[in-house]
Amino acid sequence: MNPLDQNGRTEKEFLAQYDPGDYPRPSIASDIVIFTVTSAAEDNYRKLPEKELRVLLIKRGGHPFLGKWALPGGFVRPTESVGEAALRELREETGVRSAYLEQLYTFSEPGRDPRTWVVSCAHMALLDSSGLEVRAGDDAGEVDWFRLCCTPLPEDDAPERLLATRRCRLELSNGADALFAVVEEASVHGAEYKILDNGGLAFDHAKIIACGLKRLRDKVEFTDLALNLMPEKFTLTQLQQVYEVILQRPLLKAAFRRKIAHLVSGTEEYTENAGHRPSRLFRRRPRGSG
Amino acid sequence: MNPLDQNGRTEKEFLAQYDPGDYPRPSIASDIVIFTVTSAAEDNYRKLPEKELRVLLIKRGGHPFLGKWALPGGFVRPTESVGEAALRELREETGVRSAYLEQLYTFSEPGRDPRTWVVSCAHMALLDSSGLEVRAGDDAGEVDWFRLCCTPLPEDDAPERLLATRRCRLELSNGADALFAVVEEASVHGAEYKILDNGGLAFDHAKIIACGLKRLRDKVEFTDLALNLMPEKFTLTQLQQVYEVILQRPLLKAAFRRKIAHLVSGTEEYTENAGHRPSRLFRRRPRGSG
DNA sequence: CAAATAGTGTCTTTAAGACATTATTAT
């Protein structure tokens, strides 16, 4: 029950005398891809506004990568987990106190931060865009939501790749700035990314954004993840638009409704003054009621 | 092209003078759940041997958790990524030079290591068991493969849980030692685990094993992950047994074969002297040939 | 032949895709 080690010490004695030594230690950062889906300004009379997938970026005000755009993030404290650090960052940058948060992947390639050894634990958060106000953090120069688009690039016909790889071009724009990155993803071993080209993103954050988008796409089709992007009440067409902007392909209405029926429950409320037939409002189905 | 910061320095100058400061830094460890599937000793005449899912554990020879069993792992060096560290550990403990490796999750709860602040980046590796020899590492007291079983526990009817949680009991045995752990998994936020009971496992490694098993199960049904557990040539029944031992449920033969047909290609070789009809040998289908 | 596994055929069930039809509103 209280075993002694080779030096005859109990665990308590061992811990009291433990010397962490001077092995090199990294800093550990928590970075976060914050997704939301917004409506584009509705241009035409009585048409539904288009949806856009957006990501929050912060313009770097100091070296390294001065002037480039980076994901929100910061160093983890010894008293918190990496997830708690991510929530703290989320709160500091957006004022949002709670949200869906999921750990993505830990990026640790030596040299990924030119300053020193920094391992980054990447997360994604999903926010409902209604009532979102970007609040500039203390140290942040500029903060803005960037529209995110991802176009797959054709397979290169390189003679016999060992791994199945896919390339895509990420494009991010906020109206003023247009950023891009070409990222190669090796589908083996979970997720291994390589940045082939990069216009305006700091660090290896293009990898992290690609990783977050992939996770979002992979999970949206067979989980209720998308509901975290919705306000409390929403129409099924709005929900379908969110799926479509994430998957970047149109879905068939009837099939979509069958598929997500068990995730939502209808209210007795309807939209009004929309220039066409009113649409029923739904809410997320609470757990266990199904 | 070469912007200056508030102090009028270029990035090069900034980096030359960069002082990492004395923020506290964690040690970063890479732990690894090494899975393999072995055949139980075949007891009866001309019957097929049963398959067992096994995990490699190491008995701790020093504090903390002296005498408990732990996953292979060790500290990451500044010149390697966490994945490279995991492969190094894998090689040291098993002699295997390459294998399927996938990053699982980063465990960072304060206090998870009683010595000091240690963040663990968990991985899983999949090995073909044929010709596997456990090689005791330098610092390892005992190394052994433990049969892994997981039984779901009934939902507790606690009044209104906020999160959907599932509980399961892990059982690990190597013949001499029998370990167990009861783990609660919150299916929200990717993966959040709580250890409710623990018999014989060191650190939070019960969480890591539960996390690895979940990943293995989730991915085996819609990827070719299981093929990493097979030798070069195998019968479809053997492959089905591997799926069954991972999923812990029987599969229908005809449906299974339809489903995995595109993952394998048949050879002209057959099993011999098995006491029944010979079985065709298959191999993993190389990429792009399909 | 008996015992065992190998391998396939086919009917049923379920989910998804495709598309048409009817309903309802604001101007």
Added chain:
DNA sequence: ATAATAATGTCTTAAAGACACTATTTG
């Protein structure tokens, strides 16, 4: 009425489940 979206019905297609049947080997 018209232009728009809302909502649902139903036929087709594809995949999975269920189960039976035939084939082939060794002892």
